[in-house]
Amino acid sequence: MKRQLFTAALLGASMFTAPLMLNQSAAATRIQTIQLKDMEPNNLKPNMQALGAISPKNFLQIKGSVSRFDKTDVQYFPVLPGTKLFSFTLNARGASWGLYEDTNKNFQVDRADKLVLFNKNGSVQTSSGKRYLLRVNKSATSSSGSYSGSVYTQAVRRSVTVKVHSAKAISRFDAKIRFTKKDRADFFAELYRGNAKFPVSRTNKVNDNNSPTFSKVMSDSIAFDAKSLRYRIQLMDADAGFDDEANISPASSKSLFITYLPEKRQVLGPNGKVIGRSGQRITMQGNSGKRASITFSVNHIDR
């Protein structure tokens, strides 16, 4: 009976499928199930061996019991980077419970702490570095109590944005046609992951303009914990037949290879040296052939 109730509650909330389907980053990374066990003594402070970290990689299961001799259990959850929301479900019989934000970070439920949920399941907006304590108390009317439940998380979604602010033709891209501006370039930029064949994003195209500015920001959705991202920026001149690629790199290729390090907020150039920080405007230009320069900035956004 006990077990049936637990299973029915879990399936009813579709908790096994929700994190996989809603959550791109979590689906990309491996989801681990952590069992948060009721390890005594945990009456005032949680037993630290039962530590449960809430992160997009973890799916937490909680189980325990209280009795006449064990009136209270305290369980602890820190929130790891990359988590923006968690859904908390606890089914308790013969017991009442509260989920507290351990605001003063002393691993104890006290007055300074914020009561987040009380005998009621719900979603909690969170951010990395927050800590939570679950306190379960045996109800006065029952001789014993039990509880079981789970926590699933929704990950922060991170995207890298590359904004090409402007380009400048250094060479002539199109043939001169008298009384027209057709010899001016028709630029648009594209963003590729490393040596990928297809771009992840591109800018708008600006016709007949040797020094255009672009409105569309290019972006790429990435895993929250990605440390280093290699991109190739191409500047194209649209033509009636095959488009021309402008040389915008000081290295041997026409395209500009950059590496972005989200945590260090650094942008590395084709030679691996730091050429700027996130959000900063960087100008690079080509060294041979049909040359152009671009001014761009790289950043990342968490949602």
Ligand SMILES: [Ca+2]
């Ligand atoms: Ca217990």
Ligand SMILES: [Ca+2]
């Ligand atoms: Ca206890």
Ligand SMILES: [Ca+2]
């Ligand atoms: Ca506290």
Ligand SMILES: [Ca+2]
């Ligand atoms: Ca053209």
